[in-house]
Amino acid sequence: MNQVVHCVTADPGVAAFARASLTGLRVRSYPSAGRFLKSWRGDGLAVIDAGLPDMSGRDLVAVLRGAPRTAGSLLVLTGGGQYSPAAAAVCFDNGADEYFPFPPDPALFRARVLNLLGRGGRRAAAEKPAEYAFGALRVSPEARTARVGGSALKLTALEFDLLLYFLRNQGRLVSRSMLLEQVWRQDSSAGARAVDKRIEALRRRLGRSFGSKLRTVFGLGYIFKL
Amino acid sequence: MKPRPKVLVVDDEPDYLRIAARIAAKAGCAVVTAPTALEGVALASAEKPDMILLDVGLPDISGFEAARRIRRTPALAGVPIIFFTVRSEVDMVSEGLKLGAAGYVLKPFDPDELLRRIKAAVFPA
CATH class of the missing domain: 1.10.10.10 (Winged helix-like DNA-binding domain superfamily/Winged helix DNA-binding domain)
Incomplete structure (x- = not known):
């Protein structure tokens, strides 16, 4: 496995969690939306913390989804307080491929990331919640x-x-x-x-x-x- | 008593000017407002705010250009600026964050999030 997971978070706990649960994958960390946007080319999969210092993760996902260069990228949101179906639905509607409250179950997180990457590293289709x-x-x-x-x-x-x-x-x-x-x-x-x-x-x-x-x-x- | 931090809000849309001003006041700040970028630049220079909430899509010059002009004043070179805008093209967001913005917030925004960002900028831990 040589795929890259880009982890956008200012929280060392989130970055450490991603590294520990995604062994075998290359995990790169970025402490802010600004640093991420400066270096990322749309490859691999991005795990985005909902609470970034310079931008909300939800806004960042919406922005990436709207740009041709990054519209087909794999985007996973995490964090954002306690899980609620309403919060999750909004994350998906903003364009996230997956959403986990933090901390997610490590095995489930790893399985889901690998599953998404296994699709060939691109998003299957533009998906909006059916309901x-x-x-x-x-x-x-x-x-x-x-x-x-x-x-x-x-x-x-x-x-x-x-x-x-x-x-x-x-x-x-x-x-x-x-x-x-x-x-x-x-x-x-x-x-x-x-x-x-x-x-x-x-x-x-x-x-x-x-x-x-x-x-x-x-x-x-x-x-x-x- | 320590004076309240001063926040400058610049937006040509009266509704959002009012909303952002109200949230900044709730954060415990004194608020000054301007409806155009050029008035905002002039007011920044006169008032020396502790932070600036700056709309990007202003009618005279862009919020980014206003930020560059504001930052040329030595006393304001490091003033935290939060951009807010309806438009969300990735290149615009990158440009705003490259200018060293303290934050980039899409409209309509979550008032609690803006409140947190203002507090983080004017009352750093």
Whole structure:
């Protein structure tokens, strides 16, 4: 085996874990996103710590996935606090091939890295989650359907786009202007008031348990946290 | 009493200017703001902030060029700068980090993450 695993982390514990569990592979470490971007050519597999000193690992994965030179690379995210299905789904949606809370089980981590590298060192295909599942809330981006506890939600096209945008940006504070730009897009006649009305409608349709996760941050925008 | 650290926020988008300013204030900082890069450069020189939150896609000159100009002032040569932007091309991120940025944050951002980064920059351990 002569494949390279690039480990991007400022945490010596994460780097040591990668070296110890990936014996037989060449493991190179980078202490920051900046140092990694400077040297990496898109080869091998990159294990990226969610909490880098200069950038979040989730943002770094999204950036790499968006660039032609690195779009097909194998990217594994680790860290980022306690595991939750919601956190994992967001990592996958940002483009991670795998996600492990830290520390992962060493044998499982090694097996998964070898399995990914065994595909020939490139990503199999552009994969997005077929369905987001957060407890009783299930959202299928392709079929454009959303269900809570088995009952289909009746959403307009715009409300569905809004829900998807919030799911993909969980935990991020989204301003009204950002929503107008990213979700309403061409419809420039809409204003902040239209956003508020539509969010209110989306909350109602999501029901009490999920609607309450879509919080207003007074004077700033909205945040969706599951 | 030690004066509060001062943060300069530069963004042409009023919503994000307000959001970033609010988070910097929550971090315990005094905040000054500018809606354009050139005003930001001038304000940096006048106010000598302890850190700068700088949008990359500004209408007059880019945030990167603003950072270069700010850093030419000897008193600001080492000021921590966090770039924030909606655009996420890998070359842009590399350029920003090569400029010695303390951080690079994509919009929309996690307010807790930005808060942590501001605190790490103005109150280093």
